[in-house]
Amino acid sequence: MPPTYLLRYICWRKVRVFMRSISPPRINRFSQFVRFFRVSRLLLWTIWVIYRERQRVVRARERGNYQVQPNVEVLIEVLTAFRHTAIKLGVLMIKLGQFLSSRADLLPERALTVLSTLQDEVPPEPFEHVVSVIESEFGRPVEEIFSSLERKCTAAASLGQVHKAVLASTGETVAVKVQRPNIDSLVIMDLSTLKFVIWVINRLVDTSDFIDLMGVYNEFRRTTYEEIDFVREASNAKRFKEMFQDDPTIYIPTIHEEYVTRRVLVLEWIDGIKINDYATIDAQGINRLEVAKRTVKAYFRQFFEEGFFHADPHPGNIFIKKYSHEDGPVIAFVDFGMTGTLTKNMKRSMKDLFLGFVMRDSHTIVTGLSRLGFIGEDANMAAIERGMGLMMEQYYGMTLGEVRDLDIPEVAQDIENLLYGQPFQIPAQFAFTGRAIGTLVGVSTGLAPDFNFIEVATPYARKFLGLDAAGVGQTIQDLGGQLLDTGRVLMSLPRSIDRLISRIETGQLEVRLANLPGGKRTRRRRRGQQNHVQLANGNGGHGSTAWVIMFAVAVAGGVFLLSTAHLVIPGWFCLGVAGVTVLAMLFKH
Numbered sequence: 001m002p003p004t005y006l007l008r009y010i011c012w013r014k015v016r017v018f019m020r021s022i023s024p025p026r027i028n029r030f031s032q033f034v035r036f037f038r039v040s041r042l043l044l045w046t047i048w049v050i051y052r053e054r055q056r057v058v059r060a061r062e063r064g065n066y067q068v069q070p071n072v073e074v075l076i077e078v079l080t081a082f083r084h085t086a087i088k089l090g091v092l093m094i095k096l097g098q099f100l101s102s103r104a105d106l107l108p109e110r111a112l113t114v115l116s117t118l119q120d121e122v123p124p125e126p127f128e129h130v131v132s133v134i135e136s137e138f139g140r141p142v143e144e145i146f147s148s149l150e151r152k153c154t155a156a157a158s159l160g161q162v163h164k165a166v167l168a169s170t171g172e173t174v175a176v177k178v179q180r181p182n183i184d185s186l187v188i189m190d191l192s193t194l195k196f197v198i199w200v201i202n203r204l205v206d207t208s209d210f211i212d213l214m215g216v217y218n219e220f221r222r223t224t225y226e227e228i229d230f231v232r233e234a235s236n237a238k239r240f241k242e243m244f245q246d247d248p249t250i251y252i253p254t255i256h257e258e259y260v261t262r263r264v265l266v267l268e269w270i271d272g273i274k275i276n277d278y279a280t281i282d283a284q285g286i287n288r289l290e291v292a293k294r295t296v297k298a299y300f301r302q303f304f305e306e307g308f309f310h311a312d313p314h315p316g317n318i319f320i321k322k323y324s325h326e327d328g329p330v331i332a333f334v335d336f337g338m339t340g341t342l343t344k345n346m347k348r349s350m351k352d353l354f355l356g357f358v359m360r361d362s363h364t365i366v367t368g369l370s371r372l373g374f375i376g377e378d379a380n381m382a383a384i385e386r387g388m389g390l391m392m393e394q395y396y397g398m399t400l401g402e403v404r405d406l407d408i409p410e411v412a413q414d415i416e417n418l419l420y421g422q423p424f425q426i427p428a429q430f431a432f433t434g435r436a437i438g439t440l441v442g443v444s445t446g447l448a449p450d451f452n453f454i455e456v457a458t459p460y461a462r463k464f465l466g467l468d469a470a471g472v473g474q475t476i477q478d479l480g481g482q483l484l485d486t487g488r489v490l491m492s493l494p495r496s497i498d499r500l501i502s503r504i505e506t507g508q509l510e511v512r513l514a515n516l517p518g519g520k521r522t523r524r525r526r527r528g529q530q531n532h533v534q535l536a537n538g539n540g541g542h543g544s545t546a547w548v549i550m551f552a553v554a555v556a557g558g559v560f561l562l563s564t565a566h567l568v569i570p571g572w573f574c575l576g577v578a579g580v581t582v583l584a585m586l587f588k589h
Helices: 003-022 029-062 072-089 092-100 109-115 127-138 183-204 213-227 230-243 278-283 288-306 344-359 362-372 381-395 400-405 409-420 433-447 453-464 472-505 541-563 568-588
Strands: 146-149 160-167 173-179 255-260 264-268 272-274 308-310 318-321 331-333 339-341 510-513 522-525
Touching (some): 029 092, 127 173, 127 264, 146 173, 183 213, 230 264, 272 278, 278 288, 344 362
Antiparallel strands (some): 173 264
């Protein structure tokens, strides 16, 4: 090594060591206080206005006045201020804005659009910061790692940004993801502030009927700490690569493990077209419908088969490779910081949702949503079922394009009343999943208006529900258990009805009436001969009535299951119970 170069290298090392000792500058106490004040004020104002408008509408609708609507102009004003401040403060505020942009149960559509472009407005950090982080993480000059590193970032997010580079060792083009400065300190500060604001709000008002604030906080905390750990993101990427290694239609970039730290992540560069760049897709002669199918199929596999999914599918994270497979477009996913997992209980409830959707049974759908935590305890279940039935009637079997072209303001108003007027909430574990699904639906609609989700979902749903060859044994076992439970209930029904009728006739039944005029609750007891209910004449009359009711219920259930739900085994089981009931009545007489 020439002496001049060696001397210059030693000087550079001393300078870099000094720079690492002083950068990035720590946030002083005054700056911390100012940020705490701005974040607290912003969150308190935003949550209070949303809560106030919601309560005003809910109270009006409780009085039967369905003409009252939230003050959209006030909501737009507060959300516009939130967006501007969030862009300046960055980090957690941007993630909160993204969360709010998916909450159709909290905000009207016009207000939601204010936050829809928040992700695209995040300003990048200076290039000097990028160089400083890379050199401090790997302990050597950036020129030794990359033969070229573009100054302009290709993508900027709330927690980091991406630059295109070329590895000096192999000449391979790569994507370099670098964290923003002071990210750990800012995350800790913002999370502490958010927790304080939630504590204050919970002391002042009860928001549990429309949002679980502490649950949302815990979900924010979990996902944020996962996103700022690039080692974990690299592990997620490798898991997805293994997941799709035998699928030529899906591509996951390779991670360069020798260049992975908690603050820097180097992975294969994807030379592709953004999934929402429709003009370029058409110019390349790519089949947009096939792109939509393959993208959605990949997500159905993640949801139904793996139970582990990419939770941030916005257009900047999904590409169509330019040099795709000869059999059609190859879809490439990037950015694996946000992922989701489906637990066994969640899968069980989701099965109820699918069965309800296939059977067009709004009651089963609402039950599944309630088990998943989407519906509060004080909800008007009958009203929600009617709303679900209305949506099923209007939208079942339609393509996304047909839904988009519909002009049914009355139905839209009914749906908004359903969401806004009931304790319908998004559980914390679904805080970002709903946004992901909404984004995926939007992208698919833009790609191919004729795309039909039901057609693509059917094979995955069959496997998920255990209706394929591999799962038929478990399905029969589960069905057998359900039939036994149903049989026990049906066989015990006459005895239960006997007891009920006996209590009515002897005056032992107590009836409680709630929400009477004046807000008072009264209690009325039927005693002796007062308000006496005579259901049958002669001894044992009410027992015969019970068996008749038993017979009628069994026949009605069997006819419904066979003719409407097309469930053969449960239907014939109910008819069999009806036959046994008739025999029991004959033997009794």
